[in-house]
Amino acid sequence: MNSVNKITKKDLNSVFWRIQTIPFSYNYEKLQTIGFAHCMIPILDRLYKDADKETRVRAMKRHFEFFNTQVNAGALILGVTAAIEEKTDEDEKDAVVSLKAGLMGPFAGLGDSLLKFTWMPICGSIGAAFALQGNIIGPILMFIIYNLVNIFTKYFFVHYGYNKGIDIIEQSKNSNIIQRISNLANVVGVMVLGSLIASTVKVSTPLIIKVDEQSIKVQEMFDKVMPNFLTLIFALSVFFLVRKFQGKYTVSLIIAVMIIGVILSILGVLH
Amino acid sequence: MLTQAILVAIWAGICSLDDVGPQMLRRPLLTGTVAGIIMGDVVQGLAISATLELMWMGIGNVGAYSAPDIVAGSIIGVSLGIATSGSIVADGSSDTSIEKIIATGVALALPVSVLCQQLLILWRSFACFLNPWAEKSIQDGNYQGLVKVHYFSTPVWFLIRAVPCFLGVYFGSDLITNILNVIPKGIITGMGVASKLIPAVGICILLLMLLKGRMWFFFLLGFMLTAYLKLPIIPITFIALAFAVLYDMAFMADKNNSRQSAAQDNQVINTPVEEEYDL
Known part of the structure; x- marks a missing residue:
């Protein structure tokens, strides 16, 4: 439609600051x-600055459709949405709504x-170790490495999402980059967790079996078979229980x- | 104790706002450590926080599901764990190990996390009144009214964790001390043993999402490297990174192969057609 971008870097930065409080009205x-609608204010204010009242109300109403996603991925959706709001004519605005609805599910997952189930636990494991x-370096390190990614992705995704617009989705389909x-x-996640089970979960027994005047410490x-053998058995049984209940x-x-x-501790089986 | 209770409550409020805001703190190791500093015992604070961090590793809100509130749980667990540690020493038991303090902290964190979870669910249900208000606020074509609606819940988010934490720390420690004196020693020792088992639950909840198909081998590899070689977490991370890159290379090679074989299949189908043209 037009080659010059209407939305400025400053507008996108304003969106970035607003992203920090997205769940306040959850x-x-x-x-x-x-x-999400509150994050769109700087964008809509820029694009519909001179528009009549009705267009402005209609523009914001579009963003009152149900929306929920993971916050950092939401930054990317905000950037893309801003690009589409700018590049579509008034009669093509359905694309804005359908794009948001289409992206929020996969992006949330x-x-x-x-972030939440891979990067955060890696940071947490390092910190906890x-x-x-x-x-004290544990929590400090965790705070720094987690938030470098947390804050940077929010900032980067808003700008990147806007600049790349729709073709980011097409691109990611071709190059498998997301996969x-x-x-x-x-x-990395499963290996770190495997190591973490070995180092933090402790199952040990003081039991002694007596066979022909010889006593064997269980x-x-x-331990001769495999160090932490009991830990592995215990962790695997917990895993299958968790899987049976699907995390409930x-x-x-x-x-x-x-x-x-x-x-078991009172019975003297574990110590 | 009043000053500490107020400070802990303010910290809980800040963490609470962060939890619905930039989400920079929200984990037990970060929220608990500061609570430990406020309570004046960094080392015990670190120990309890780290245990809670591992225990609650896989817990998080997904979609509309509200998990037990680990923010308030950790702060109370650490604060009261430290506050009552003096009394555990005073009861004259020979073994006043840090494990008992950890066990106390963990035991206290659980009920608080469930209580705050209920409070949060209550408010998140009640806050539905914001939706019609938001629609009304933009009817004049001015968006600024929406900002007010969006931030309406701010004081509630602050208080929803600050108040339980204040009450817990101010009234809790005496109460908890009395309860702990009544509890038989065997149970407290047993809690120490249990606190070494509990991290498995959190880690396994997380593994539920990650452990699929061939990932089992990487999981066992990580376990064996630490079980046999006693490698700590940072070298494991780097080794894991190398294996991840190898896995990615294999994945890409697989993709290319299947693409090539698909292309070859096409050629085979096309050849007879071309021969016909040659004739």
Whole structure:
């Protein structure tokens, strides 16, 4: 439609600051909708500066459709939405609504699995490993490396999403880039977690079996087969339980493990 | 204790605003450590926070699902864990290890996290009244009214965790101390044992999403490297990165191969057609 971009860097920066408070108006009916609409204010103010009242009301109403996604991925959707708002004519505005609705699902899954369930736990594991040794660098390091990514992605995605507009989606389809990033994150994630189970979960037993005047320490016997063997068995059984319930009843599971731990300790099976 | 309770409450309020805002703190290791500093014992604060961090590793809000509130849970767990540690020492038990303090902290964190989860669900349901208000606020074509609607919940977010944390820290420690004196020693020791089992739950919830197909081998590799070689977390991360790159290379090679074989299949189909033209 027009080659000169109307939306300035300053507008996008203003969106970036507003992203920081997206969940403030969170509620169970429309989730992040008001938050998203409030992020669009600088964009709509710029694009419909001289428009009549009706167009302005209609423009904002578009963004009162249900919206919910992972916040960092939401930054990318905001950037793309801004680009589409600018590049479409008044009669093509359905594209804005459908694009948002189409992107929020997959992006939420991607954002959650990459940031919340991969990067955050990696940072948390590194931090916790230091903190368990009583080293204050643990939480500091965790705060820095997590938030470098957290804040940078929000800033970068708004600008990148706007500059690339729609073709980012097409591009990512061709080059598998999203699939590749999540592959990388997945491998690092499971290896770190495997190591973490070995180093933090401790199952050891003081039991002694007497056979023909010889006493065998059960723990030593298992350790000869494989160090942390009991830990692995325990962790795997917890994993299959969690998988059976599909991640539900976690609080009950934690409480159950706690009670079982206490009982086995009192019975002298674990120490 | 009043000053500490107020400081902890303010910190809980800040963390609460961060949780619905920039989301920079929100994890037990970060929120708990500062609570530990306020309570005047950094080392114990770190120990309890790290245990909670691992225990709640896979917990987070996904979509409209509200998880137990780990923000208030961690702050209370650390604060009261430290506040009651003195009394555990005073009861004359020979083994006043840090594990008991961790166990106390973890035990206290759980009920608080569930209580705050209920409070948050209540407010998030109630806050639906914001939606019609937001629609009305833009009827005059001026968007600034919407900002007011958006920030309406701010004081509620602050208080929703600050108040329970204040009450917990101010009234809780005496109460908790009395309760702890009644609890038999066997149970407290058992809690120490249990606190080493609990991290498995959080890690496994997380693994549920990641552990699919061939990922099992990488999981076992990470476990073995630490079990046999006692490697700490940072070298593991770098080794994992190398394996991740290898996996990515294999993935890409696989893609290219299937693309090439698909192309070859096309050629095979096309050849007879070309021969016909040659004739």
